[in-house]
Amino acid sequence: MKIILILxxxxxxxxxxxxxxxxxxxxxxCFRMRQGQSVFQPYYxxxxxxxxxxxVSETASWIFKVTxxxxxxxxxxxxxxxxxxxxxxxxYHLSDFLVIMFVFALGRFFLALAALDTGSSFGxxxxxxxxxxxxxxxPALCLVIFSLFMQFGSTNIFIFSGIHAVSVSSLVAALxxxxxxxxxxxxxxxxxxxxxxxxxxxxxAMALEYSGRSLALIEMAAHLKQMIWFFLIAQIxxxxxALSAINxxxxxxxxxxYLARIxxxxxxxxxxxxxxxxxxxxxxxxxxxFVFVLGVIAGVCAIIGV
Numbered sequence: 139m140k141i142i143l144i145l146x147x148x149x150x151x152x153x154x155x156x157x158x159x160x161x162x163x164x165x166x167x168c169f170r171m172r173q174g175q176s177v178f179q180p181y182y183x184x185x186x187x188x189x190x191x192x193x194v195s196e197t198a199s200w201i202f203k204v205t206x207x208x209x210x211x212x213x214x215x216x217x218x219x220x221x222x223x224x225x226x227x228x229x230y231h232l233s234d235f236l237v238i239m240f241v242f243a244l245g246r247f248f249l250a251l252a253a254l255d256t257g258s259s260f261g262x263x264x265x266x267x268x269x270x271x272x273x274x275x276x277p278a279l280c281l282v283i284f285s286l287f288m289q290f291g292s293t294n295i296f297i298f299s300g301i302h303a304v305s306v307s308s309l310v311a312a313l314x315x316x317x318x319x320x321x322x323x324x325x326x327x328x329x330x331x332x333x334x335x336x337x338x339x340x341x342x343a344m345a346l347e348y349s350g351r352s353l354a355l356i357e358m359a360a361h362l363k364q365m366i367w368f369f370l371i372a373q374i375x376x377x378x379x380a381l382s383a384i385n386x387x388x389x390x391x392x393x394x395x396y397l398a399r400i401x402x403x404x405x406x407x408x409x410x411x412x413x414x415x416x417x418x419x420x421x422x423x424x425x426x427x428f429v430f431v432l433g434v435i436a437g438v439c440a441i442i443g444v
Contacts, residue, residue, distance in 0.1 A: 144218060151217040155361035156180035158368065158404055165408035187354035195256040205252035206348065206355035213359040213366070220369050221296050233295045235283045238278040238366075239276065242322070245359065246272055247287060253344035258331060264343025267419060271328065271340065280368065281433025283309040285311045287372070288440035295373065303379065307439035312375035314432035316406070319367035321426065323360070326411040328422055338416070367402075372399040381431050 157282025158175035176182075194202065219233045219241075250268055253261035283293055289307050290298040321328040324341035333339060339346075345356050376399040417425060 140225055147218060147222055148214060150222060151214075151362055151365060153359070155358070155365040155407065156184060158400070161401075161404055162408045162411070163315065166412055169408065170181065180357075184354050184358060187349075187357065188351055190350040192348075192350035192352055195258075197257050198255050198347075202252045202255040202347070203352075205248045206352040206359075208248045208364075209245040209359045210355045212222050212241050213362045215240050216366055217362055220366055220375070222369065235286065235293045235295060235370075238295075238370075239279055241282070242363070243272070243276070246397045247409055249344050249356070252349070256347045260339070260343050260346055264340055264346070267340045268344060270419075271422060271426070273323055274423060274430075275318055278430040279318055279432060280316050281437055282311050282318070285433065285436035285440045288437060295370070304375065305439070306444045307436050308374050310432055310439060312371055312438040313413045314372065314429050315367075315371050315435060316403070317425070317429045317432070319364075319371060319424070320407070320410065321362040323367060325407060327414045330416045333416075346353050351412045361397060368400050369382065373401055376402070394412055 157177060157180070160175070160180045163179065164174060164177045216238050219238055221233065238351070246268065250265040253268075285307055286298060287293050289305065289311075292298070320326070324331055329340040329342075330338065331342065341360070345353060348356055409430040
């Protein structure tokens, strides 16, 4: 039964993650009054990349070759730690927010090494910027995790994924987590996934030397990471409980609201990207400093019990 749950959750994430990225693009084009691409465009891109060959630099070492596999493996591991089906996870005892943070850091570390491995100036610049941003993201994320621990008494995601009263602390923590998700998933105002200007790229610059199947794995890992962040935010700000009785009507309404939460967050991300512009790199420090203050506020609210 546990193996079926693991396979089901992996298939669920792999199947739905590219759709969320395509949905964000479609919503952005609708707000801009453009037709734009299909919501299934990320699937077409992945299929095209998997069918192509690879070009590897002569200066690249084994780090460059194994990084896509480490990145996708670490992301799929985190996908198993997030409670999805009936608010449980296949790896319940490891479903800890701190574990998720460190496993994501492992993939980021190897991707930065791979960007430096080829000797590309743009890859090195992207890796430097990524480490600069992550050094500001992780302290703020630790504060958010601390505020959740003070409110729920545990950093285990399963503990605070069930139904709970939405407090001021959880709302502020969810807002901070949403802003951190924009930075972690290379979204505006921190980064712009649609640009191909080497001087402004962050995440895309690190993957600039990749092609074919390796690039497909990196893109798939980015889709999965985005979906994981959306689920974590949804579990905090839109609490949901397991079904009290299994019937067709209850199962349908439960599943509809479960996916509606993700759509609300997706819609919010699209609105942010339409109405905001990309920040200068050094303004990102101010942006993440504000998130750090939100983490402090969430922690204080949790301590005083509001």
